[in-house]
Amino acid sequence: MALVLNEEQQLLKDSAEGFFGEKAPVSQLRQLRDDQDDNCFSKPLWGEMAEMGFSGILVSEEHGGVDFGMVGASVVAEAMGKNLSASPFHASSIVSASIIALGGNDQQKGQMLPAIAAGEMLVTLAVDEQGLHNPEGSSLKAEASEGGYKLTGLKTFVQEGGTADKIIVLARTSGEAGDKDGLSLFVVDRRAGGLIVDQTVMTDSRGWAKMTFEGVQVDADALLGEEGGAMAALDPALDKARIVLAAEMLGMAQECLDVTVAYLKERKQFGVLIGTFQGLQHRAAELFSEIEVTRSVVLKASQMADMGGDVSWFASLAKAKACKTVELATNEAIQMHGGIGMTDEFDFGFFIKRARVVQALYGDYGYHADRFANRSGY
Amino acid sequence: MSDLDLFQKETRKWLEANCPASMRTPAKGEDDICWGGRNFVFQSEDQKVWLQRMGAKGWTVPTWPAEYGGGGLSRDEAKILASEMKRIKARSPLVSFGIWMLGPALLKFGNHEQKLEHLPKIARGEIRWCQGYSEPNAGSDLAALATKADDKGDHYILNGQKVWTSYADKADWIFCLIRTDFSVSKHNGISFILFDMETEGVEAKPIKLISGNSPFCETFFTDVKAFKTNLVGEVNNGWTIAKYLLTHERSGIGDMGTMVPLSALAREKLGTPDGQLGNQMLRHEIVEHEIDAAGFMFTLERAKDEARAGGEMGAFSSMLKYYGTELNKSRHELIVKVNGSDAFEWEGQFSNNGEIARNWLRTKGNSIEGGTTEVQLNIISKRILGLPV
Numbered sequence: 001m002a003l004v005l006n007e008e009q010q011l012l013k014d015s016a017e018g019f020f021g022e023k024a025p026v027s028q029l030r031q032l033r034d035d036q037d038d039n040c041f042s043k044p045l046w047g048e049m050a051e052m053g054f055s056g057i058l059v060s061e062e063h064g065g066v067d068f069g070m071v072g073a074s075v076v077a078e079a080m081g082k083n084l085s086a087s088p089f090h091a092s093s094i095v096s097a098s099i100i101a102l103g104g105n106d107q108q109k110g111q112m113l114p115a116i117a118a119g120e121m122l123v124t125l126a127v128d129e130q131g132l133h134n135p136e137g138s139s140l141k142a143e144a145s146e147g148g149y150k151l152t153g154l155k156t157f158v159q160e161g162g163t164a165d166k167i168i169v170l171a172r173t174s175g176e177a178g179d180k181d182g183l184s185l186f187v188v189d190r191r192a193g194g195l196i197v198d199q200t201v202m203t204d205s206r207g208w209a210k211m212t213f214e215g216v217q218v219d220a221d222a223l224l225g226e227e228g229g230a231m232a233a234l235d236p237a238l239d240k241a242r243i244v245l246a247a248e249m250l251g252m253a254q255e256c257l258d259v260t261v262a263y264l265k266e267r268k269q270f271g272v273l274i275g276t277f278q279g280l281q282h283r284a285a286e287l288f289s290e291i292e293v294t295r296s297v298v299l300k301a302s303q304m305a306d307m308g309g310d311v312s313w314f315a316s317l318a319k320a321k322a323c324k325t326v327e328l329a330t331n332e333a334i335q336m337h338g339g340i341g342m343t344d345e346f347d348f349g350f351f352i353k354r355a356r357v358v359q360a361l362y363g364d365y366g367y368h369a370d371r372f373a374n375r376s377g378y
Numbered sequence: 379m380s381d382l383d384l385f386q387k388e389t390r391k392w393l394e395a396n397c398p399a400s401m402r403t404p405a406k407g408e409d410d411i412c413w414g415g416r417n418f419v420f421q422s423e424d425q426k427v428w429l430q431r432m433g434a435k436g437w438t439v440p441t442w443p444a445e446y447g448g449g450g451l452s453r454d455e456a457k458i459l460a461s462e463m464k465r466i467k468a469r470s471p472l473v474s475f476g477i478w479m480l481g482p483a484l485l486k487f488g489n490h491e492q493k494l495e496h497l498p499k500i501a502r503g504e505i506r507w508c509q510g511y512s513e514p515n516a517g518s519d520l521a522a523l524a525t526k527a528d529d530k531g532d533h534y535i536l537n538g539q540k541v542w543t544s545y546a547d548k549a550d551w552i553f554c555l556i557r558t559d560f561s562v563s564k565h566n567g568i569s570f571i572l573f574d575m576e577t578e579g580v581e582a583k584p585i586k587l588i589s590g591n592s593p594f595c596e597t598f599f600t601d602v603k604a605f606k607t608n609l610v611g612e613v614n615n616g617w618t619i620a621k622y623l624l625t626h627e628r629s630g631i632g633d634m635g636t637m638v639p640l641s642a643l644a645r646e647k648l649g650t651p652d653g654q655l656g657n658q659m660l661r662h663e664i665v666e667h668e669i670d671a672a673g674f675m676f677t678l679e680r681a682k683d684e685a686r687a688g689g690e691m692g693a694f695s696s697m698l699k700y701y702g703t704e705l706n707k708s709r710h711e712l713i714v715k716v717n718g719s720d721a722f723e724w725e726g727q728f729s730n731n732g733e734i735a736r737n738w739l740r741t742k743g744n745s746i747e748g749g750t751t752e753v754q755l756n757i758i759s760k761r762i763l764g765l766p767v
Contacts, residue, residue, distance in 0.1 A: 003680040003683045004680065264765055276767065281760075281765050285754075288758055293674060293677050297676055300679075317669060317672055321670070324669075372665060376665075377645065377650075
């Protein structure tokens, strides 16, 4: 397969860039923040995204989705990254849809996937318990109780945790924190008794939550996949999620470069355009190069994910590289803009504050560099 | 079965039958590379046979037209040939500046007679070429070159000096930039000409490098006669050809960036207790490098696929040259670190006469030759990002 977008994917890219540029530019996120909007995204926008098919981008046609695959999902995420468009796309349509498709039984798929694709049901994943991503380190406990399970413990850094209808929770049915085995996935209603959801205001002004499970009782059919076998669905679903996050970071980095280059062509100091200074030209050219390399790994990883099989090497490569590049891009964009880059009035603050959050989500650079090395045999 | 499937099947069969076993092992160093030319000493009969067989099919230059000695393959067929060769770990039968630099320029700018004269000899490895570009006062500012050409009717008389002429002492012919007009702006008085290195008045002196090797020469021209039939393109339009050729040189140099195995060497030297390299600090450096190296590999793949889909690579080759050569430098720094003090042996059997150190030192030139890293960044900023001059 050629490492380029095919015609259909190129059309999708053009339409996604047009759509988000018009319907959900950075100014929308700014407005949501200033309004202290509880949803942290625009519901009308989400409705239109559903009409465009974006909410069902990874969902099979059988379950009402458009099944555009991972290259398609990455192309859409890149456009969202460019515009910092806020929506439950990643939480519901990427992570949760992937877990359900991989690990759910027919009934769970039938109940949730069409509703996710239609944008009518929001589902999210609660995986981490501490600041650094570590699924195996989960200790939230699921004990057998009343023919079902009782969940007790804490989760943090849950995307759209305040608005999700259902939460897929990673819980320990046996073993100790640190064991890869003994982890199970449960689908829990956000309004379940004993579940306390604390919306958390984070740097990126998006919808995050911490969750306290105080003996939340669920039925046996809340179990998603095999008891003790969470990783079978979680690992590959997280890899898809990581690739799509890498695409979002690619979009952010590209936008930082584009806006910065435009600024270098209009800002004058010492009587000349600052873009004539080699000290800035070379930094821009280096950033361009890093972004191109990132573009290659994101596309490669997305294509490999569409071909199926274990893509952990590719996913960690893409996430690690994109983390580095977006960190560079956001820092350079502020520095090359000078004082104006530090003002809230200018948009770069939104980019750097979103970028670092996405860098941390589902494994930062260090997590994925280490995993890449392990998968490479060293 | 589609045409491409059939081609793949036949190619596999032909390679199985025609690629000698000893040519299915990786080249260990410079000595294993076949450069061809009048004076080339083959390392083995297998090396010679492999070149002859591939040359006869035109598969040393798979996509060149068959009438000029090429394989006449489509880009898709050439991709299949490359992957089939990779499958059996076949060595490249011929490496030459004629193939990856002069050939593409001649195909684009040369006339029919020039193509007929020179391309088949490149394809068969009969003539080895060198490049006469840089001069003592024309390095990064290449267009300042001053090798003087006096018009004598059907020929020119050349006087001047080139420097950093790769393998000028081993080459049979040179493609050379000369100044045919001193009265116009520097870019508009340059021409591109070909002549035999055995012509009277040509002298090549090797330059010893920090690696101890001498891949480059100083080349002197004293009243050298060069015929106008070998002037490529229009008179005074040589800069256009020079720039075109440099983009090929650059993507070629960038291409070499990821060749030397690093992580396998690190596993062998540092061990992998608990499945990870025994030295955590080096592991950290190596993985950071390997992430970029993998990213660069996929960027080369993407650039080739994009070129296949839509034409010339253009200024993007500057990005590949910059990134690939910087990667190659950092890769060799890591190879030195992984070997520790063993890396600094300069002579003797154990180190194959200081191979690690010499290769490491040689890479320092990667980001200078073919346009420095700084020149590539200038090109990216001006031609891709459109930043003002």
